[in-house]
Amino acid sequence: MSVIYQKVALIGLGLIAGSISLAARRSGLVGQISGTARSAETRAIAKEIGLCDVVTETAAEAVRDADLVVLAVPVGVMGQIAQDIAPHLKPGATVTDVGSVKQHVVQEVGVHMPDNVHFIPGHPLAGTEHSGPRSGFAGLFEHRWCLLIPGEDTDAAALSRLRAFWEGMGAYVDVMDAEHHDLVLAVTSHAPHLIAYTMVGVADDLRRVTDSEVIQYSAAGFRDFTRIAASDPTMWRDVFLTNKDATLEILGRFTEELFALQRAIRTGDGDHLFDYFTRTRAIRRGIIEAGQDTDAPDFGRKAVKE
């Protein structure tokens, strides 16, 4: 593939930025990569492992002459960073982000963007429970969706260039508006994460069942929840604080449904339970057919190293 952006600046050097660096280099999509992170330790690791060509102390330095700037930091600090980098952006540059919430980013970042740059928010639906500069890998975006959120006046050429960049890293790209994005993600990501965190917290709390029992006997289902409840706490705190309305709406629906199932258990309504559990099987088949999960038993995992 050919170079799409001569210089890319990565602001924040965690799982997503690290994977972008590896994937973009592997496919020859970039000339040079600069990067920065707030923590000196992260910057030191990034230098040590060669995550970027240049690691700078500040975001303002990193974005200088960059054709693409990727904000890959928790949603809660994006506004501040946008303000910091705005005076240093190259005219004609594209600014995007990888945050899990979009209405908040559109507002908080958008307000600082100069007229002569293209601001196109984005969200790659890819990640793992690991975080930090060492956790990235080149294949993270392959066969995963990346949602782009152009505005009404977004330049078509800038949008297709950003689309080509994500496709070059192996992603499928779709375009969506910010409000719909935040609702879809509340269902497919934010509510499930909060529920997993809650269940793991309850298990951890329970006095009569010791910690070691919860851990030892986790293979009976619980361990599936612990993976997403091990995700980065800062990132997830910001997601819930900035996608409050949609998340609370879906959690309200969830509670309603949970109460109906609890009542079925209490009253011994086996038919209700059976029908419900049959219906939920179909959605799993759909996900497997869409290439978004594996059909191998237990996700094909090997719990114990061979």
Added chain:
Amino acid sequence: MSVIYQKVALIGLGLIAGSISLAARRSGLVGQISGTARSAETRAIAKEIGLCDVVTETAAEAVRDADLVVLAVPVGVMGQIAQDIAPHLKPGATVTDVGSVKQHVVQEVGVHMPDNVHFIPGHPLAGTEHSGPRSGFAGLFEHRWCLLIPGEDTDAAALSRLRAFWEGMGAYVDVMDAEHHDLVLAVTSHAPHLIAYTMVGVADDLRRVTDSEVIQYSAAGFRDFTRIAASDPTMWRDVFLTNKDATLEILGRFTEELFALQRAIRTGDGDHLFDYFTRTRAIRRGIIEAGQDTDAPDFGRKAVKE
């Protein structure tokens, strides 16, 4: 290894029975295996793939001369089967089961057991989202726990023989009383399954987010829930109906905690969220160190066939 039971009878020929057959044969733990299932189709498949040496039409025939009888059917029908087989059990035989609920089985099966057999309920904490006679595999129990529930007057020799059988198939064995088992499993398995079923049902229901969006964008977290919500509906209906009290108790705790987190979101209490999400990371590390899950990102799964 040497033969532990000359003849084993498997009642029910699904994932667990199929895996017992493969694992016990591989380790040379059994002489002969007989088996039966209620459905003619399941019996036909069992014959076709050689799941047992003999497939019989009835449970009464299958248990004749068996040294070990394994009830591997949904918890709700175990009482009826116990009544059917009781007159045909060989004196001195051991009867066990693999049900996910133990107080109910102790009562419903126990009442039918003749004095001259050893009834020792059991529960291997192993399984996948797949079910049926073709879903078993020999390694299912390796490094997984099997809980045995002896009574006060259980014969020590019969218990160590059953323990050796499970250990021969690669399992770790622990002994527990039925009430504690049902509480531990409510936390580590039953409540998580109901919660996963609920979340998948909610997503399926939501009108404004189309099915295809839920499926397409499931990699953001939701797909983890769909695996356990694809488990066998009959088995799970029976689990909830027969472990009602413990499950409802844990779901009550869960709802309480979920409401506290929802309030933190509503009031913007980021510290509460951050602290909670940090605490839940530790339990994941414990599970990985205990060899009960993999540390590979995303369970090491490959969503798309290579």
